[in-house]
Amino acid sequence: MSSEDVEEARQLLLRYAGAERAMPTCDELRQFLKASREARIRNPEDIANYGSLALRHYKSQLAEEELWLLHEQVGIALMECGALQQALPLVKAVLLKFPGSIRARRLQGMYYQAAGKPAQAQQLYEELLSEQPHNDVIPKQLVVLHREAGALSEAISVLVTYLQHYSNDREAWEELADCYLEAGMYRQAAFALEEVLTMGVLAPLTLIKYGDTLASIGGAAQLRTARAYYAKALQVSGGRSVRALYGLIAVANQLPDKDAGAAGSAAQELPSAAAEALVAQYSRDAPDKLPLVKQALARYL
The missing domain is CATH 1.25.40 (Serine Threonine Protein Phosphatase 5, Tetratricopeptide repeat)
Known part of the structure; x- marks a missing residue:
């Protein structure tokens, strides 16, 4: 899926804007949310809006795997929008369904971050890393936490360690460059x-x-x-x-420039x-x- 696929699916949903009774179909909502996930598009307002609609009206029509993917996707979008009260039930549901899952506990850590509890988030992320030292997701969340706190040296340290194992991660190299630039x-x-x-x-x-x-x-x-x-x-x-x-x-x-010749x-x-x-x-x-x-x-x- 590409950003063009996301926009195409979004335009289908926009046809319903302002309509008093008409509502997008389950397939139309699923297509937009799936395209957003696969293209890794950050559009939290639309994802929170349309995802909440899908969970509220079409929950019984969603396959088991997709249902929990939507809980996570919509929960994160709601947190990014500052709607913590609406996000909390989704986070709790994921934790109850997958109590030992690294992914579910990462979602819990993200909630702590959004709720202004960085110490609890950091403790949780570090516990997860001690369980899975080569996890490729938790370090990035820890970097976000450190950068939000202005702790550049800690963010750099996490990225350097991460890149020792995942040296082909372009986004991580870009973030490391940004951290170095910010630190001069x-x-x-x-x-x-x-x-x-x-x-x-x-x-x-x-x-x-x-x-x-x-x-x-x-x-x-x-x-x-x-x-x-x-x-x-x-x-x-x-x-x-x-x-x-x-x-x-x-x-x-x-x-x-004192270079001689045509090049100079x-x-x-x-x-x-x-x-x-x-x-x-x-x-x-x-x-x-x-x-x-x-x-x-x-x-x-």
Whole structure:
């Protein structure tokens, strides 16, 4: 399932908006909720709304496995919406049905987090990890807990240990990079982002983040590499990434390029070309901001 499948299923449900008596069918609700689960789309308001509807009106029509998947999915969505009173019966039902399950106890930990009981959540997660040291879900929940508390060193420690066993987890490397950046540990962040890039991820935001990180480290070699990644981000975005354009200009301002030959000439032309592209984009999309952009560019060029 993809985000397009989720949106298609959602549009079917929106036909019932404002209708006084009509209600989505069980299959229509199931399709939307299943697509959201499989595509891992975070849309807590819709999931809480439509999932609660499915559990309230079509519970008897749901297969056993799907019924408990919905309890978990809707419970998490309700917690994310701050509807703890509505989420609690679902959490209790899952715990009663699966009392020894790691997944059910993780749901309990998430409820503790949402209810403002981080110490209880942390104790529960650490107990679960002691039972299953190589569990691939609980560490991520523990990282969320530590980051919410501003405990970056603890979050980094959990991620580093986790990645020793799951080194191909791209999302974990990205989160580790974010933790390092938040802690001002730019060289470590660059290493984590390099791991992401070696997995073939060429999303413009990742390329720009790596360029930003190298630019923060500084030094001629790092700045030249940053320039290359900004240029790549610009290429991947079809020339429309404003952040990549600004990055090219900022790096050029820090790095008076003395390279000889055609490559050096092209590098020197990049800032001017980037500035022209920025002016063109703002002229088209936000003309009211164009004077401010030109004023900012004048300081660099």
